[in-house]
Amino acid sequence: MTEIEALxxxxxxxxxxxxxxxxxxxxxxxxxxDGDWASGRTYQPxxxxxxxxxxxxxxxxxxxxxxxxxxxxxxxTYGTTLPASPVDGQEHVLVDSVAxxxxxxxxxxxxxxxxTNKWEFIGGSGPHIESGAGWPMTGxxxxxxxxxxxxxxxxxxxxxxGMIWGTTGANAGNVAVGVxxxxxxxxxNGGQTSVPASAWFSLTHFERALTLAGGNTVAMGxxxxxxxxxxxxxxxxxxxxxxx
Amino acid sequence: xxxxxxxxxxxxxxxVNMNKLQTRDEKGQPSGYSSLxxxxxxxxxxxxxxxxxxxxxxxxxxxxxxxxGDIVVYNGIAYLCVxxxxxxxxxxxxxxxxxxxxxxxxxxxSLPASPTDGQQAILVDSITAPTWSWLFRYNAGSxxxxxxxxxxxxxxxxxxxxxxTCTTASTWVDASGGPAITVPRSGVYKLYAEFSxxxxxxxxxxxxxxVVFSTSGNFQMDNQxxxxxxxxxxxxxxxxxxxxxxxxxSKMQAMVGQSNSCNFRYFCTRIIPVRVS
Numbered sequence: 001m002t003e004i005e006a007l008x009x010x011x012x013x014x015x016x017x018x019x020x021x022x023x024x025x026x027x028x029x030x031x032x033x034d035g036d037w038a039s040g041r042t043y044q045p046x047x048x049x050x051x052x053x054x055x056x057x058x059x060x061x062x063x064x065x066x067x068x069x070x071x072x073x074x075x076x077t078y079g080t081t082l083p084a085s086p087v088d089g090q091e092h093v094l095v096d097s098v099a100x101x102x103x104x105x106x107x108x109x110x111x112x113x114x115x116t117n118k119w120e121f122i123g124g125s126g127p128h129i130e131s132g133a134g135w136p137m138t139g140x141x142x143x144x145x146x147x148x149x150x151x152x153x154x155x156x157x158x159x160x161x162g163m164i165w166g167t168t169g170a171n172a173g174n175v176a177v178g179v180x181x182x183x184x185x186x187x188x189n190g191g192q193t194s195v196p197a198s199a200w201f202s203l204t205h206f207e208r209a210l211t212l213a214g215g216n217t218v219a220m221g222x223x224x225x226x227x228x229x230x231x232x233x234x235x236x237x238x239x240x241x242x243x244x
Numbered sequence: 245x246x247x248x249x250x251x252x253x254x255x256x257x258x259x260v261n262m263n264k265l266q267t268r269d270e271k272g273q274p275s276g277y278s279s280l281x282x283x284x285x286x287x288x289x290x291x292x293x294x295x296x297x298x299x300x301x302x303x304x305x306x307x308x309x310x311x312x313g314d315i316v317v318y319n320g321i322a323y324l325c326v327x328x329x330x331x332x333x334x335x336x337x338x339x340x341x342x343x344x345x346x347x348x349x350x351x352x353x354s355l356p357a358s359p360t361d362g363q364q365a366i367l368v369d370s371i372t373a374p375t376w377s378w379l380f381r382y383n384a385g386s387x388x389x390x391x392x393x394x395x396x397x398x399x400x401x402x403x404x405x406x407x408x409t410c411t412t413a414s415t416w417v418d419a420s421g422g423p424a425i426t427v428p429r430s431g432v433y434k435l436y437a438e439f440s441x442x443x444x445x446x447x448x449x450x451x452x453x454x455v456v457f458s459t460s461g462n463f464q465m466d467n468q469x470x471x472x473x474x475x476x477x478x479x480x481x482x483x484x485x486x487x488x489x490x491x492x493x494s495k496m497q498a499m500v501g502q503s504n505s506c507n508f509r510y511f512c513t514r515i516i517p518v519r520v521s
Contacts, residue, residue, distance in 0.1 A: 192478050
């Protein structure tokens, strides 16, 4: 069976027309519309059925179920979800909102990728958080999550890039930062610095690749060894490598 | 033998003549004869498949010339032939506007050898298990030798890994087990580097780190002045752009400005293209 497009058209002069578009087959051939495709029935050439929302025309006697043709690669799609049945080479721009997106991530679907993350990132700007709310640190030499979170849009391999800027009080101490996933303590030390008393400090551009589950919350965590230390500014971005 | 002309009282009723007749039992049976319905027409069930002689031929011009009933696909529209022809189908006014095929970027471990202006291509390190994927657009109008301009993708990263101890002033030391990147294409890249370091003694010490490429040479990070024993610092820098050569490899090194012992670890190098050739 062949897929047919049902479209309206004006009618050119038959005397000079060799080809008739498939959406206008009235007369000339025994075309019969049968409605929904039915199992067990023998279809003859010219019979038209609908299956799965697609109109098919039979071109050879058969009892077989119509199967859809491979979808041609079209312009990249755009939306808040990835296409459900992508084809190799298909591209999609994933956003958090069509009306007011805060990030745009362009992916290409690689059917030959043997991993689970077949949507490979090829450009865009990822979810970003930046806050100057300020967070007093507890100097107990333990990890503490702080600041705003980002919810991971899709599972896959992501890159975390972040920075903090802060101050110390009367005591010198060490400060480390990491990434808290789903509220858990960081599994790695993203950066560490030793700071004298009453001083400014920063940890800039610490970056790591993380395998994240869709829906995970991601935030920054700190580890401080002295009291009266503060984080003044917190900023981080998630950028995908490949997702599913 | 010709069919007999029956003559009453003359034509013999023998096998030769009688076997030429078809019995009613053969009506509607295989190798028999068809029946007629109440309107004097042959029932549809006793006819071979009817309807148009529709033959799907795939993309035009799969076969040519075409005859009535041939179906082809041309510029995304399916057409049915109604007059024998070799001519290409022509869209009708009011019909669907053929969607031009999306110029899907080439995808592979090398860039197209003879690109055209505006062509896009995705360069990966592996088709089946890529660790990075870079989208480029070829700008034929660029006066730069590197006409493949980067549009997006993640960096190549190696690390954090490796360590070394520096004790002698102004002597670069390789990071043992440190990061190593092989440059995939000649061009201009943004270069990032990181390390952590801890002084083992008290005393003002200048701390240095750099990325060394086997052909393009050294790219030094901004140096730091530290003074306290056992203090640990993490240094991460975007080091600007570097012109790199395809196939060359990188390593990282560390150095102290004074002969104070300092332990370095967590070396990391990243490159992301700006434009390549």
